[in-house]
Amino acid sequence: MQEFHTEKAQLIMTLRGMGVLDPAVLSALEAVPRELFVPAALRQHAYENASLPIALDQTISQPYVVARMTEALQLTGRERVLEIGCGSGYQAAILTFLCRRVYSMERLKPLLVDAENRLRDLRISNISLRHSDGAKGWPEAAPFDRIILTCGSRKIPDILLQQLKIDGIMVAPEGADGAQQLVVITRRETGFERNILMPVTFVPLIEGC
Numbered sequence: 001m002q003e004f005h006t007e008k009a010q011l012i013m014t015l016r017g018m019g020v021l022d023p024a025v026l027s028a029l030e031a032v033p034r035e036l037f038v039p040a041a042l043r044q045h046a047y048e049n050a051s052l053p054i055a056l057d058q059t060i061s062q063p064y065v066v067a068r069m070t071e072a073l074q075l076t077g078r079e080r081v082l083e084i085g086c087g088s089g090y091q092a093a094i095l096t097f098l099c100r101r102v103y104s105m106e107r108l109k110p111l112l113v114d115a116e117n118r119l120r121d122l123r124i125s126n127i128s129l130r131h132s133d134g135a136k137g138w139p140e141a142a143p144f145d146r147i148i149l150t151c152g153s154r155k156i157p158d159i160l161l162q163q164l165k166i167d168g169i170m171v172a173p174e175g176a177d178g179a180q181q182l183v184v185i186t187r188r189e190t191g192f193e194r195n196i197l198m199p200v201t202f203v204p205l206i207e208g209c
Contacts, residue, residue, distance in 0.1 A: 007047035020067040028097035037090040079145035084134035089115030152202035173202040
């Protein structure tokens, strides 16, 4: 929306200053109207570099974290991406500008319905949504080129790791509450390579529906 043009430009400048340099990622962040993914009462804060509460005790992630996670996926436009934790749909919307297709899962049905309506209103079509236990992944659509988790767990479920292609990349928060690290995992023929990106705080991955 035009009314947020200045705020959005300032956010993009802030992210550049914090080291987010991938032009495709910055363009996606610029293209997606974040104000539509936050509660109406918080829209004036939509382009602050901060996480914000949404319904059902969930959050929409800080734009810097969204940008860093998206950069770490190293998307080229050809990938099929599994997202665990659709939430408001904001991260999924960003991904649809950067990959071939997004498969997004959410266990809280009201959030999924709202996200589906937002994405439809934005005429985003290269996405499939599912109300299900994200810890089990989406086996019939696997393997995936990329997997991203927007909820944290002490240990990433092995079933998700097994749904990643060889040479595929997963980005996920891992660790106990208050001590989470954002990890980047690359699957190789010989096993999984792990690198820590930065400390983060995410809502927990809750198994079961």
